[in-house]
Amino acid sequence: MGERTQLLIQVKDKKDNLLIGTVLHYQWGYGRTMLMDALNLIINFPWHYDLDSNNIMDHNNYPEIDTFLKNNLNIKFPVLARNLYSWLGNTSSGCNNIPLDFDKTEYNLKNQIESPYQNNISSLELAFHANQNDFANQCDNNDGYMIADIIFDRYIEKCEFKFCYNPTQLISLESYSNDVKQSHFLNLKFISAYKTICKSYDIKVD
Numbered sequence: 001m002g003e004r005t006q007l008l009i010q011v012k013d014k015k016d017n018l019l020i021g022t023v024l025h026y027q028w029g030y031g032r033t034m035l036m037d038a039l040n041l042i043i044n045f046p047w048h049y050d051l052d053s054n055n056i057m058d059h060n061n062y063p064e065i066d067t068f069l070k071n072n073l074n075i076k077f078p079v080l081a082r083n084l085y086s087w088l089g090n091t092s093s094g095c096n097n098i099p100l101d102f103d104k105t106e107y108n109l110k111n112q113i114e115s116p117y118q119n120n121i122s123s124l125e126l127a128f129h130a131n132q133n134d135f136a137n138q139c140d141n142n143d144g145y146m147i148a149d150i151i152f153d154r155y156i157e158k159c160e161f162k163f164c165y166n167p168t169q170l171i172s173l174e175s176y177s178n179d180v181k182q183s184h185f186l187n188l189k190f191i192s193a194y195k196t197i198c199k200s201y202d203i204k205v206d
Helices: 033-043 063-071 078-091 102-110 121-128 188-200
Strands: 005-012 018-026 145-152 156-166 169-171 203-205
Touching: 005 033, 018 033, 018 078, 018 121, 033 078, 033 145, 033 156, 033 188, 063 078, 063 102, 063 121, 078 121, 102 121, 188 203
Parallel strands: 005 145, 156 203
Antiparallel strands: 005 018, 145 156, 156 169
């Protein structure tokens, strides 16, 4: 039920190291909902310092999770990745596509429990290592995808928004808006205004 869309957020540093690849889900995400949420997230994106600390966004240490993220998924800053995952889920009008309970996941990893009900290694892989080639496999989608490619150092240095109905075939925002469900909301007036706002924040939109 719902007009389901997903936003893939890929964050890398200037040396092309993956910081996080994660997906947000919108149960009623068609039209302007996902686009405006993505813009809001980028405008309010936390600084590196605020994310790379165990004391800023949570007061718990998760050594098993962090070790897995770093050694198995090549996540350079696991604490930053965890905090960013949480910040995105808490700030977005959507939700984390793969819900995680860090306490349960830490317990399962520490005790080598492969839970069939999420909070396991597979959940971490999906929640932190999604990319354009495979993220659609974890999605329940019927109204399109959006991708935010971000280069991040102390703050966002570069960002590009991309759109598609098939992740193997990126299309322009204008083409994305041509779908019958989108066209009423994503009219030419809105697209022009949206691109203008994005440009003012140095966000590239094709």
